[in-house]
Amino acid sequence: MRLARSAAIGTAIxxxxxxxxxxxxxxxxxxxxxxxDTEAQRARILAAMPDTEGCEGPITVYVDEALTPxxxxxxxxxxxxxxxxxxxxxxxxxxxxxxxxxxxxxxxDSGAVDAxxxxxxxxxxxxxTPEKSDETTYTIRVRTDLADAASLGEHLVKLNKYHKATSxxxxxxGALGLLAIAAQEAVAGLTVGxxxxxxxxxxxxxxxxEAGTGPQGFTNVITDPYNRDPYTWSxxxxxxxxxxGVTEAWTQMDAVGLLTANKVKMTILDQGFAPVVNDDMxxxxxxxxxxxxxxxxxxxxxxxxxxxxxxxxxxxxxxxGNFKGAAGPAGPVAKLQLNYTGTDMFTxxxxxxxxxxxxxxxxxxxxxxxxxxxWTLLPMDGLTWLLRNTANLLMFAAAGxxxxxxxxxxxxxxxxxxxxxxxxxxxxxxxxxxxxxNSLTRDPRSNYGHEDVDIFAPFSVLVGMDxxxxxxxxxxxxxxxxxxxxxxAGVAALIWAAKxxxxxxxxxxxxxxxxxxxxDSKVKRKVINALDAVRDAMPATVKITSPLAGWTLxxxxxxxxxxxxxxxxxxxxxxxxxxxxxxxxxxxxxNATPPVGAQTITATAVFPNGxxxxxxxxxxxxxxxxxxxxTNPTPGSxxxxxxxxxxxxxxxxDDNGPLADSAVQWFLDGATTPFATGHNPTVVTxxxxxxHTIRVRGCDTFNVCATATAPLTLVTNPVNQPPVVHITSxxxxxxLWVNGMDAAGYFWSGTVTATATDPEGAPLTTQWYDNGTPxxxxxxxxxxxxxxxGIYSHALTFKATDAAGNTRQETINTTVNMxx
Numbered sequence: 001m002r003l004a005r006s007a008a009i010g011t012a013i014x015x016x017x018x019x020x021x022x023x024x025x026x027x028x029x030x031x032x033x034x035x036x037d038t039e040a041q042r043a044r045i046l047a048a049m050p051d052t053e054g055c056e057g058p059i060t061v062y063v064d065e066a067l068t069p070x071x072x073x074x075x076x077x078x079x080x081x082x083x084x085x086x087x088x089x090x091x092x093x094x095x096x097x098x099x100x101x102x103x104x105x106x107x108x109d110s111g112a113v114d115a116x117x118x119x120x121x122x123x124x125x126x127x128x129t130p131e132k133s134d135e136t137t138y139t140i141r142v143r144t145d146l147a148d149a150a151s152l153g154e155h156l157v158k159l160n161k162y163h164k165a166t167s168x169x170x171x172x173x174g175a176l177g178l179l180a181i182a183a184q185e186a187v188a189g190l191t192v193g194x195x196x197x198x199x200x201x202x203x204x205x206x207x208x209x210e211a212g213t214g215p216q217g218f219t220n221v222i223t224d225p226y227n228r229d230p231y232t233w234s235x236x237x238x239x240x241x242x243x244x245g246v247t248e249a250w251t252q253m254d255a256v257g258l259l260t261a262n263k264v265k266m267t268i269l270d271q272g273f274a275p276v277v278n279d280d281m282x283x284x285x286x287x288x289x290x291x292x293x294x295x296x297x298x299x300x301x302x303x304x305x306x307x308x309x310x311x312x313x314x315x316x317x318x319x320x321g322n323f324k325g326a327a328g329p330a331g332p333v334a335k336l337q338l339n340y341t342g343t344d345m346f347t348x349x350x351x352x353x354x355x356x357x358x359x360x361x362x363x364x365x366x367x368x369x370x371x372x373x374x375w376t377l378l379p380m381d382g383l384t385w386l387l388r389n390t391a392n393l394l395m396f397a398a399a400g401x402x403x404x405x406x407x408x409x410x411x412x413x414x415x416x417x418x419x420x421x422x423x424x425x426x427x428x429x430x431x432x433x434x435x436x437x438n439s440l441t442r443d444p445r446s447n448y449g450h451e452d453v454d455i456f457a458p459f460s461v462l463v464g465m466d467x468x469x470x471x472x473x474x475x476x477x478x479x480x481x482x483x484x485x486x487x488x489a490g491v492a493a494l495i496w497a498a499k500x501x502x503x504x505x506x507x508x509x510x511x512x513x514x515x516x517x518x519x520d521s522k523v524k525r526k527v528i529n530a531l532d533a534v535r536d537a538m539p540a541t542v543k544i545t546s547p548l549a550g551w552t553l554x555x556x557x558x559x560x561x562x563x564x565x566x567x568x569x570x571x572x573x574x575x576x577x578x579x580x581x582x583x584x585x586x587x588x589x590x591n592a593t594p595p596v597g598a599q600t601i602t603a604t605a606v607f608p609n610g611x612x613x614x615x616x617x618x619x620x621x622x623x624x625x626x627x628x629x630x631t632n633p634t635p636g637s638x639x640x641x642x643x644x645x646x647x648x649x650x651x652x653x654d655d656n657g658p659l660a661d662s663a664v665q666w667f668l669d670g671a672t673t674p675f676a677t678g679h680n681p682t683v684v685t686x687x688x689x690x691x692h693t694i695r696v697r698g699c700d701t702f703n704v705c706a707t708a709t710a711p712l713t714l715v716t717n718p719v720n721q722p723p724v725v726h727i728t729s730x731x732x733x734x735x736l737w738v739n740g741m742d743a744a745g746y747f748w749s750g751t752v753t754a755t756a757t758d759p760e761g762a763p764l765t766t767q768w769y770d771n772g773t774p775x776x777x778x779x780x781x782x783x784x785x786x787x788x789x790g791i792y793s794h795a796l797t798f799k800a801t802d803a804a805g806n807t808r809q810e811t812i813n814t815t816v817n818m819x820x
Contacts, residue, residue, distance in 0.1 A: 325464025
């Protein structure tokens with residue numbers, strides 16, 4: 001019975017259906033009810049009649065002192081104060097509770113409110129004015145003993161279009177007086193309500209196995225044991241019976257950078273929040289109390305509400321992939337606000353009015369009132385209508401767990417809904433029912449309704465710890481439309497994160513458009529479908545996956561540029577890559593070498609229909625300076641004759657290995673013209689007798705250069721020429737790889753060779769050195785060069801001496817490498 005609204009908030013419009021037959025026989029139930037000795041007896045007779053039948057007659061409310069509220073008094077607005085609770089039992093056997101001495105009034109006329117307070121010797125306990133509204137809502141304590149209880153029936157006739165006889169019991173004279181005051185003021189024209197109390201809609205089985213496990217039944221094969229991977233959970237994944245596809249939606253969004261880029265503000269109105277104990281909630285989850293007598297983290301005012309909010313928050317937004325607790329649809333995208341909320345209508349309304357900064361509001365509680373009292377919910381109905389139409393937010397509420405039809409009808413001459421479920425059926429609220437575990441049919445405990453239950457989501461989910469169930473590394477099963485509701489809100493959050501500029505109307509449209517069909521006639525086409533809804537919301541998107549922002553790319557060799565593309569039905573795009581606006585390649589992927597320096601890399605996808613999408617990252621293209629080292633001659637080398645060919649050797653490194661020989665030049669002293677090129681020239685320098693400085697310069701392709709120097713002494717050519725030596729193997733700068741191991745460790749074993757001649761033909765003595773240590777003689781020598789994990793450097797020197805004592809030597813650098 002979603003109260004349809006005209007331009008004036010608070011107008012109830014009820015639709016008449018075809019007339020129904022009335023009893024005419026003398027012994028019919030209507031006559032029996034009229035002759036009943038007591039109201040209780042009359043109530044039983046009327047309740048026994050089918051909903052499609054009824055009697056004309058008064059709506060009577062009577063006191064049954066045996067009817068006692070199950071709930072303790074509510075905490076008051078001042079610490080230490082309490083608020084009495086009254087009970088009601090309607091003709092259908094439904095019990096309902098309300099604050100026994102409070103009315104809720106919404107009005108823009110403060111004078112009318114003052115007059116009401118004076119009439120009933122009342123006191124305004126609290127009030128609020130929603131944003132974008134000129135109406136204030138008050139909760140007012142009244143003296144119920146001042147009421148004219150006898151007028152209640154007459155007033156109920158005026159407030160209800162239907163004159164179907166019914167009989168309702170209340171728990172005391174004070175409760176009867178409160179209802180009489182509310183009805184009298186409503187007839188006088190005020191929007192006035194009873195402060196009804198709601199209850200959480202949850203069933204927690206708390207059935208667990210050993211540490212590190214969860215309950216069986218949540219995988220695609222329900223007999224399989226618990227699996228900690230949420231991608232295997234049948235109520236989250238794709239391919240299960242429910243096939244909702246939350247996990248696959250995460251993957252799709254993550255592939256194009258939408259999963260963590262956009263946060264959606266979600267507020268949960270509930271009780272019993274323990275995010276310190278349950279550390280599975282999104283980062284920076286905030287808590288606040290909407291009632292003055294409670295802390296934001298209080299456990300809840302009743303045993304059945306204890307830590308209920310913690311479970312609801314987990315069902316909505318437990319963080320996936322953190323090795324803790326469970327996983328909720330909105331875990332990657334939610335910015336969570338947990339607002340401790342009272343259970344009575346006024347404090348719920350106040351909490352709603354203070355939640356307008358949210359995009360999504362979750363209310364996992366429900367209650368129903370008989371059609372007789374539907375008008376008492378108009379203050380809250382007006383508020384939800386206002387918020388939905390002015391605040392760009394969506395409100396989700398639980399359908400309830402009685403297995404009832406929220407659209408169920410009662411009839412007498414016409415048919416109308418027999419009860420109003422709040423907040424599920426209020427204006428602008430999305431009402432959520434529950435699917436059975438691993439099933440497309442309704443959980444038998446979930447309420448349903450062809451008109452006012454809008455969508456069905458899993459009734460049974462996994463949640464993490466709370467202070468009562470604090471075993472580490474366990475998940476717990478929680479049941480109820482209390483869990484279905486945050487699940488549905490979490491899917492809406494994914495839709496909104498996929499496209500943040502959507503309006504609330506558009507998010508709701510997408511959520512509803514992709515509902516799937518159930519074989520259950522009480523569900524029909526109302527099964528939530530996360531994957532298709534999210535994909536519908538996602539725009540055509542390109543996301544650069546390589547390089548990532550902040551990377552440093554080499555300037556001397558190509559890098560790969562790659563992007564993920566979500567086409568959104570637009571076809572296969574052409575992807576063009578640019579560096580600081582200049583095209584560097586077309587395709588996906590491409591290999592390219594951008595210019596040196598800071599670069600904005602942009603990938604632009606142009607689809608066949610003209611739709612475009614782009615993404616950019618900032619990178620730095622760096623050219624590392626080369627290095628160069630002279631290995632021969634070395635400091636301490638003997639003097640050379642001015643006409644003697646000298647073996648010059650150098651090793652260089654650059655981004656892609658040694659520099660080209662053509663890029664290495666040798667200079668004598670300060671000369672600008674080189675006397676030789678290459679890494680290993682043997683040349684006459686052309687220098688004069690004396691001490692000189694040899695300088696070698698190596699430059700990369702970007703003309704970034706490195707230099708090294710070594711001393712050189714030239715003397716008059718001696719009569720007896722020194723030997724001529726060359727190391728022929730290994731070559732200067734060679735990388736050798738470990739090929740053996742003994743007790744001393746890893747090594748490279750091989751042969752080193754050299755040539756040595758004397759111009760005069762005299763015999764020569766030779767010696768090999770490894771890093772200055774003698775290792776053998778002869779022009780060919782088998783050696784073991786030490787290696788190990790990493791790189792070991794070896795300076796190999798070959799030295800020859802003639803009979804006159806003239807010496808010459810050549811040194812090369814090599815390394816022994818090993819990958820560990």
